Amino acid sequence: MLKLNTxxxxxxxxxxxxxxxxxxxxxxxxxxxxxxxxxFETIKGGEALxxxxxxxxxxYCGPTPHPKGKIIxxxxxxTASRMDKFTxxxxxxxxxxxxxxxxxxxxxxxxxxxxxxxxxLTYAGCGALLSKYVRKKIPIAYLDLGPEAIYQxxxxxxxxxxxxxxxGRDIYGKKRW
Amino acid sequence: MRVIEAEKIKDVVSRLxxxxxxxxxxxxxEALKDVLKKxxxxxxxxxxxxxxxxxSIAKKEGLAICQDTGLPVVFLEIGQDLKIMGDLYRAIQExxxxxxxxxxxxxxIVEPILRKTPRFxxxxxxxxxxxxxxxxxxxxxxxFGCENKTKLKMFNPTASIEEIKKFIIDTVREAGPDACxxxxxxxxxxxxxxYACFLAxxxxxxxxxxxxxxxxxxxxxxxxxxLLKEINKLNIGPMGxxxxxxxxxxxxxxxxxxxxxxxxxxxxxxxxxxxxxxxL
Ligand code: SF4
Numbered sequence: 001m002l003k004l005n006t007x008x009x010x011x012x013x014x015x016x017x018x019x020x021x022x023x024x025x026x027x028x029x030x031x032x033x034x035x036x037x038x039x040f041e042t043i044k045g046g047e048a049l050x051x052x053x054x055x056x057x058x059x060y061c062g063p064t065p066h067p068k069g070k071i072i073x074x075x076x077x078x079t080a081s082r083m084d085k086f087t088x089x090x091x092x093x094x095x096x097x098x099x100x101x102x103x104x105x106x107x108x109x110x111x112x113x114x115x116x117x118x119x120x121l122t123y124a125g126c127g128a129l130l131s132k133y134v135r136k137k138i139p140i141a142y143l144d145l146g147p148e149a150i151y152q153x154x155x156x157x158x159x160x161x162x163x164x165x166x167x168g169r170d171i172y173g174k175k176r177w
Numbered sequence: 178m179r180v181i182e183a184e185k186i187k188d189v190v191s192r193l194x195x196x197x198x199x200x201x202x203x204x205x206x207e208a209l210k211d212v213l214k215k216x217x218x219x220x221x222x223x224x225x226x227x228x229x230x231x232x233s234i235a236k237k238e239g240l241a242i243c244q245d246t247g248l249p250v251v252f253l254e255i256g257q258d259l260k261i262m263g264d265l266y267r268a269i270q271e272x273x274x275x276x277x278x279x280x281x282x283x284x285x286i287v288e289p290i291l292r293k294t295p296r297f298x299x300x301x302x303x304x305x306x307x308x309x310x311x312x313x314x315x316x317x318x319x320x321f322g323c324e325n326k327t328k329l330k331m332f333n334p335t336a337s338i339e340e341i342k343k344f345i346i347d348t349v350r351e352a353g354p355d356a357c358x359x360x361x362x363x364x365x366x367x368x369x370x371x372y373a374c375f376l377a378x379x380x381x382x383x384x385x386x387x388x389x390x391x392x393x394x395x396x397x398x399x400x401x402x403x404l405l406k407e408i409n410k411l412n413i414g415p416m417g418x419x420x421x422x423x424x425x426x427x428x429x430x431x432x433x434x435x436x437x438x439x440x441x442x443x444x445x446x447x448x449x450x451x452x453x454x455x456x457l
Contacts, residue, residue, distance in 0.1 A: 019220075034292065061244065062244060062245075062283065062285075063244050063283075064240075064241045064244050064246060064281055064282055064283040065281045065282075065283070066281065067239065067240070067281040070238075070240075073240060073241060073244065073281050073283075074235070074240050074241035074242070074243060074244040074246075074283075075244050076243055076244050076245075078245070078322065079322055079325075079355045081355065101322075101354060101355065101357065101416065102353065102354040102355040102417065103353065103354060103355070103417070121416060121418075123224060123227045123228070123231070123416075124322075124354070124357045124416050124447075125228065125231070125242070125243045125320075125357040125447055125448055125449045126227050126228060126230075126231035126243075127231070127240075127241060127242070127243050127244040128231050128232075128234040128235035128238065128240040128241065128242060129227060129230055129231035129234055131240060132234070144293075144294070145295070146284050146294070146295040147244075147283050147284060147285065147295060148295070159227075161220075161418075171418065172354070172417060172418075176350070176353070177350045177353065177411050177412070177413055
């Protein structure tokens with residue numbers, strides 16, 4: 001199986017094709033609805049971001065609190081399309097990878113191609129299983145948002161499926177059932 | 178008259194929410210194992226295996242099955258011959274808070290407009306009176322990936338069963354991957370608009386029609402089977418990546434309605450259909 005490390009390098013993103021299984025190792029950042037809204041406003045306002053987006057991977061995830069003796073609680077993906085309205089700007093700021101569940105809008109698929117990025121799926125509704133691939137969790141920003149705060153996760157062989165690749169191919173294709 | 182202390186209900190609700198969130202329902206797990214045997218699509222098989230493995234890790238380690246530990250919903254069936262001492266609703270809300278805290282479950286509840294400071298409560302509580310001296314409590318932590326796909330349609334009273342089926346199938350089609358298939362589809366037919374929505378959600382509490390737990394009878398059972406078959410032909414599959422497993426079950430509840438109308442509501446549950454019940 002293909003192994004990948006963060007931060008992502010363009011020559012590696014180039015190799016990724018939809019439907020491919022990938023194991024990701026390195027640092028990723030949790031980022032969901034309200035944190036997206038704040039990041040979006042921060043970029044628009046020309047202020048400094050809580051972390052540098054360049055070549056990074058974000059994970060649409062709001063984990064449960066970690067039980068005693070554990071690094072993280074349940075931590076599966078949330079619906080990616082809810083972030084679509086903010087994604088363009090993040091890609092423009094250097095973001096290279098996104099992990100979530102479900103489809104992306106056509107506009108975002110085009111932007112993924114334009115900014116040479118990639119969108120991954122991971123096992124939806126499998127937060128307990130996915131917690132096994134997380135080695136470290138560090139709070140980064142917006143702690144007042146509770147589960148929607150930004151955390152840096154150190155993951156090891158985190159299982160992913162390439163869903164939108166650098167060519168703008170979409171694993172869901174045009175089909176809408 | 179039998180008497181129950183509200184304080185006891187608090188602890189019971191707390192335990193039920195932890196149980197529901199960490200131990201996948203028997204019939205759902207059975208159905209998942211069952212479809213894994215039948216599924217031919219390779220990616221679908223892989224995802225179904227991950228879902229089953231996830232349930233076993235969650236149970237063994239007391240972790241939440243899914244990080245979206247839902248909006249807490251509580252269904253009460255209160256015996257009219259039972260006396261509850263103390264403040265019942267308060268006990269339930271306290272139980273929710275206690276359970277979510279002790280179970281390391283997620284605080285996902287906010288004021289709808291302000292959307293600040295997520296917390297554990299309040300639960301949505303449904304109360305029905307029944308004729309006995311017992312209390313039945315069922316909890317359903319409802320994830321919002323799937324709740325967001327809920328639909329209600331007020332049909333003409335002359336609508337055909339085919340039109341109703343099409344509406345249900347289209348709702349599943351539109352839900353697609355976002356709602357975490359394979360689904361259990363709850364359907365409420367009849368009553369008023371709001372009551373049909375209640376029935377659709379309550380239908381999720383029934384053991385799923387695909388499993389050995391179901392007693393085969395009636396037209397409704399037939400309709401459930403037909404819908405199950407037809408939806409599974411859509412090729413949505415686990416995570417929307419194809420395969421013959423789009424729904425694990427279709428559960429329908431009905432109620433008489435007005436001669437001028439026919440409300441139909443669809444409430445989808447993701448594969449993480451989590452409920453727990455107790456009789457007191
Ligand atoms: S839809 Fe269900 S399985 Fe999917 S993330 Fe939400 S609660 Fe979890």
